[in-house]
Amino acid sequence: MRVDLFDFALPQENIALRPAVPRDSAKLLLAADDMLSDHRVSDLPRLLSDKDILVFNDTKVIPAQLQGRRGEATIGATLHKRIDLRRWQAFIRNAKRLKPGQEIDFGQDVFAIAEARLADGSFVLHFQGEEPVEVLLGRAGTMPLPPYIASKRDIDERDAADYQTMFAKEEGAVAAPTAALHFTDGLIAALDAAGIGRETLTLHVGAGTFLPVKVDETDDHQMHSEWGRIEQQMADRLNAARASGGRIIAVGTTSLRLLESATGEDGIITPFEGDTDIFITPGYKFCAIDGLMTNFHLPKSTLFMLVSALMGLETMQAAYAHAIAEDYRFYSYGDSSLLLP
Template identity: 70%
Template sequence: MKVDLFDFELPQDRIALRPVRPRDAARMLVVRGDNTPFEDKGVLDLPSCLQPGDVLVFNDTRVIPAQLEGRRAGGDAKIGATLHKRLDLRRWQAFVRNAKRVKIADQLIFGGGVTAIAEERHGDGSLTLAFEGNEPVEVLLDRAGTMPLPPYIAQKRGVDEADLEDYQTMFAEKPGAVAAPTASLHFTDRLIEALDERGVARETLTLHVGAGTFLPVKADDTDDHVMHSEFGIITPQTAERLNQARFEGRRIIAVGTTSLRLLESAADEDRTFSPFEGDTDIFITPGYRFKGVDGLMTNFHLPKSTLLMLVSALMGRDRMLAAYAHAIDKEYRFYSYGDSSLLLP
């Protein structure tokens, strides 16, 4: 499909630079698969929008301070690195600003005495960085790194102390993401309590979101776009419980596109889940037949993005573009710190 089919005009003042407080005070647009009117709700209305027995699936990844600023050793060339994907204990794939000034085997010097060697250049322009020393890379990042806010926020303001908490979900346990699973940012203890009272079940999986989630689609046609890969885990116990829920006819609703992508990667053609541990580069566009999920809670996405294509695959392109036009007209807040939507095909 032509990428231009997923374009829309978004006023810049609709891009949320801060989350609402409290988190669960965000608005939520409910979009159903039939042609019923869109429903303007709030995130706190989520329990009443779900059925007892529904299963919400959350991503428990934790964002690491993966944004580094430094220079090339032996020169004054300033570079910035955003870690993208862990390769092993000391090596990370990274998108590097001013990468043309970096040669293979160059040493890069970051703050706090943190150094890395540029080992390999990849086809997408990223570099493999091998961190020097014996300290765990997580310790080095705590010393030298900052929270990697999305580009559309970072271009408008700097990272500050508030982001250390604002850009983590209440489910964040497994360090490794360089972008938050933002649909879960809206959840609070009181919302979880209300969901429990409604009889809505919860499961977690782990998908370490990479910086590739923010990369623009440069191809003119979706067939020519190369999707980034991300590492994920669904345990045997979680897969078993999800299969039991499906056997009992209960709906499985992903909280966030990251959860959805991993669920779809782990689902067989007969809609059975298998345990999963490894990389997924699944690219979901209209025409895809969903095997793992019955619904999705997600924020509002960028024009011509892979995530807008994903929600269009779930609900239909015309339906989603109409929903986005409604959201713009009703002044919903967009992107990572913005409002939410509940998509029920």
């Protein structure tokens, strides 16, 4: 399909630079039964049934944004995928001033060797010393806010908490699974009281999620891979719930992509551990999920293609037009939607 089919005009004032306070006061657009209706995230307990299960991503964002020097040159790095205990793939700013074998000084006694330049233009960085890389990042790194936020304001102390979900446990993401940013202790208590189930998986979100699609046809786009894990017991519980008539609602496109990666055409979710580069566009047959809670995505992005595959392109064009007209807030810190095909 042509990528420009997924384009739309978004006013700059609709881009959220801070999350709603409290988090569950954000708007929620429900798309179901060919209808659109306006709600709040706090309304979720009455919008779902006691047979539904919400599936969250428990990945934790690390301070993966680094600023350093190579000689007189300023070098920026955004880590996006762990290779091993000391090496990460990273997107580099001012990459023309960096060659394989050269060392970058990130300050705070943190150094890395640019081991190799990869085909996509990113570098393999080998962090020096014996301290765990997580310790080094805690000393020299900052939260990797998306470009559409970081380009409009400085990253500050609030972001360390704001850009982390209440489920965050497994360190390794360089972007938050933002649909889950809306959840609070109070909302979880209300969901529990309504009998709505919840499960967690792990997908370490990479910075590739923000990369623009630079080709004209979707078939020519190469997705970056991300590491994820689904445990046997959770897969068994989800399969049993679905067999008894329950719905699996993915909270976020990250949860959806991993569930779909672990599920065959028979609809059975299996244990999974490894990389996935699944790219979902219209025409894809969904096997694992029955609904999706997700924020509003960028024009011509792989994520807008994904929601268009789930609901239909015309439905999502209408939903986004409605959201813009009703002053919904877009992107990572923005409002949410509940999509029930």
